[in-house]
Amino acid sequence: MSVLLEVQELSKTYRVKEDWFKKKDIPALSALSFELEAQRTLAIVGEMGSGKSTLAKLLVGAEHPTTGKIKLNGQHLEPGNFKQRCQHIRMIFQDSATTLNPSLTIGQLLDEPLKINTNLDEAEREQLIKVTLLKVGLLAEHMNFYPHMFSGGQKQRIALARAIILSPQVVILDEALAALDPSLRSQMINLLLDLQQQMGLAFILISHNLGIVRHFSDEVMVLSDGKVVEYGSTSSVLKNPKHKYTKKLIMNQKLQMTQKLN
Numbered sequence: 132m133s134v135l136l137e138v139q140e141l142s143k144t145y146r147v148k149e150d151w152f153k154k155k156d157i158p159a160l161s162a163l164s165f166e167l168e169a170q171r172t173l174a175i176v177g178e179m180g181s182g183k184s185t186l187a188k189l190l191v192g193a194e195h196p197t198t199g200k201i202k203l204n205g206q207h208l209e210p211g212n213f214k215q216r217c218q219h220i221r222m223i224f225q226d227s228a229t230t231l232n233p234s235l236t237i238g239q240l241l242d243e244p245l246k247i248n249t250n251l252d253e254a255e256r257e258q259l260i261k262v263t264l265l266k267v268g269l270l271a272e273h274m275n276f277y278p279h280m281f282s283g284g285q286k287q288r289i290a291l292a293r294a295i296i297l298s299p300q301v302v303i304l305d306e307a308l309a310a311l312d313p314s315l316r317s318q319m320i321n322l323l324l325d326l327q328q329q330m331g332l333a334f335i336l337i338s339h340n341l342g343i344v345r346h347f348s349d350e351v352m353v354l355s356d357g358k359v360v361e362y363g364s365t366s367s368v369l370k371n372p373k374h375k376y377t378k379k380l381i382m383n384q385k386l387q388m389t390q391k392l393n
């Protein structure tokens with residue numbers, strides 16, 4: 132399969148005020164490179180503040196890289212071309228469900244990206260909204276409901292519907308499964324894997340949960356202080372971890388498993 136997303140030497144440095152007179156640079160991401168094929172999942176793991184969400188923001192174009200390049204299907208993504216990104220690279224995050232505008236119906240919420248990014252007429256948009264709701268395991272009539280009428284798990288499916296309605300190629304899940312309880316989480320993972328097959332989606336999965344990473348991803352990249360410290364197939368990295376953070380993560384997961392068994 133050919134490469135879909137190519138990230139070359141991507142760096143981001145934030146300049147923040149240290150005090151009234153001085154500024155300091157925070158290197159949030161340093162020279163990160165990877166390739167991702169369609170229908171594959173790359174997991175990004177790392178400690179708090181290691182640069183995971185910064186990478187996500189650079190990929191969706193919400194932040195501009197300090198240096199480096201992002202290519203999709205061999206074409207450079209221009210930093211300013213937000214519309215181009217919106218169609219192809221979408222993101223869901225942990226609190227996506229809580230950020231749904233409470234005064235809009237689900238139909239209106241899903242219509243927003245369609246109005247901005249497509250030339251579809253009203254009837255075509257309504258049809259696409261209904262099909263997308265069914266795809267994420269909701270009902271067509273849910274388009275007339277308001278966000279407060281849904282459970283947390285259902286709201287996360289609405290966020291997913293919003294992410295896939297433009298048929299993107301890459302979906303970034305930034306801790307998108309973290310707030311769900313284990314049974315809802317495994318339902319959501321199965322749904323995501325089904326959609327990946329149906330739509331050929333590539334996922335970038337940002338997670339602190341090794342169980343999810345193991346189950347879901349083909350490759351894993353470990354970040355520490357904005358730098359890649361491990362990168363390889365998920366099975367080989369988790370079988371033979373080299374970096375201390377990866378080892379600690381595996382230890383913690385084993386501990387949690389024994390606590391559950393006792």
Ligand SMILES: Nc1ncnc2c1ncn2[C@@H]1O[C@H](COP(=O)(O)OP(=O)(O)OP(=O)(O)O)[C@@H](O)[C@H]1O
Binds near residue numbers: 145146179181183
């Ligand atoms: N807008 C910003 N301005 C200044 N510094 C920022 C900004 N966004 C992120 N940072 C800094 O960049 C670094 C990386 O942050 P980032 O949010 O990417 O971490 P993360 O790996 O997603 O962490 P977490 O696991 O807690 O979500 C941190 O030191 C953070 O404080």
Ligand SMILES: [Mg+2]
Binds near residue numbers: 184
């Ligand atoms: Mg983050």
